[in-house]
Amino acid sequence: MIREVFSSIMGEGKFIGKRFIFVRFKECPLDCIYCDEPNAPGGTARVEEISGSCEFMEYLEIEHELIEIIEKLRTPDLFAVSFTGGEPLVYSNKIKEYSEILKHKGYKTFLESNGMFPERLGSYDYASIDIKLPEHFENKDDDFWYGLYKKELETIERLYLAGTDVYAKIVVFEETSEELIERIAIDLSKIGNITLCIQPVSPTDKIKTTTSKKKIFELMAICGKYVDVMCTPQIHKWMGML
Ligand SMILES: C[S@@+](CC[C@H](N)C(=O)[O-])C[C@H]1O[C@@H](n2cnc3c(N)ncnc32)[C@H](O)[C@@H]1O
Ligand SMILES: Nc1nc2[nH]cc(C(=O)O)c2c(=O)[nH]1
Numbered sequence: 001m002i003r004e005v006f007s008s009i010m011g012e013g014k015f016i017g018k019r020f021i022f023v024r025f026k027e028c029p030l031d032c033i034y035c036d037e038p039n040a041p042g043g044t045a046r047v048e049e050i051s052g053s054c055e056f057m058e059y060l061e062i063e064h065e066l067i068e069i070i071e072k073l074r075t076p077d078l079f080a081v082s083f084t085g086g087e088p089l090v091y092s093n094k095i096k097e098y099s100e101i102l103k104h105k106g107y108k109t110f111l112e113s114n115g116m117f118p119e120r121l122g123s124y125d126y127a128s129i130d131i132k133l134p135e136h137f138e139n140k141d142d143d144f145w146y147g148l149y150k151k152e153l154e155t156i157e158r159l160y161l162a163g164t165d166v167y168a169k170i171v172v173f174e175e176t177s178e179e180l181i182e183r184i185a186i187d188l189s190k191i192g193n194i195t196l197c198i199q200p201v202s203p204t205d206k207i208k209t210t211t212s213k214k215k216i217f218e219l220m221a222i223c224g225k226y227v228d229v230m231c232t233p234q235i236h237k238w239m240g241m242l
């Protein structure tokens, strides 16, 4: 169920630079072409031994020890505990249990999700919902993309109405359509005061180039007509952090 637990600086989205403990769940039903996480269900769980050390111990499973592990990694600058993945809401019932315990211990919780399971949401202090684009999938048709998009908007709206500090994030490519980004910004503005993070794609073995400055400025200016917008490159990769 859990792939890794570690402490780091938030490298993406609205809370970039804040200290987080990341709980990364395994598996994901999607296959985003840019994904920087292996989508393998098996394997062990690795736990950072000392907060920020990047030194890990491997375990078969840590489902029952997670809270104790988080307590050991807690530091005075901790902002929140992030449930990420893979797709964390594959394990929504377990996450609801963990969230309850963490809240009673004074932790804030953060959900990093692809938004495909609006019916599985629990309650979180903060949430980042990724809006996927057609170019993020190699062999999916527009109906698939539009069905996913509607679920992402529903997830954002449910969290917003529940009082979660929720923002949207979009990984953009050089070929990303300005018209589509404008439509997404308009749809987000209709939900409420939703910050939109424009995230240039980080190169991977499949994606060789990142997004140009020119493209980023163009997309930001378009979105700025409708929503609060910020550019959030994955800074942890520049800093050699996890
Ligand atoms: C690995 S996913 C896990 C959480 C959830 N499945 C999701 O898609 O948001 C966490 C975030 O990493 C970001 N990400 C993954 N690979 C990336 C890449 N190559 N460039 C930029 N962002 C990337 C996506 O924005 C995604 O929101
Ligand atoms: N430092 C750091 N920040 C992050 N923000 C979102 C991440 C993710 O993989 O969900 C992530 C991550 O993997 N590392």
Ligand code: SF4
Residues within 6 Å of the ligand: 028, 029, 030, 031, 032, 035, 036, 037, 039, 085, 086, 087, 114
């Ligand atoms: S939804 Fe998230 S974890 Fe799943 S493939 Fe896309 S980026 Fe990776």
Ligand SMILES: [Mg+2]
Residues within 6 Å of the ligand: 036
């Ligand atoms: Mg990551």
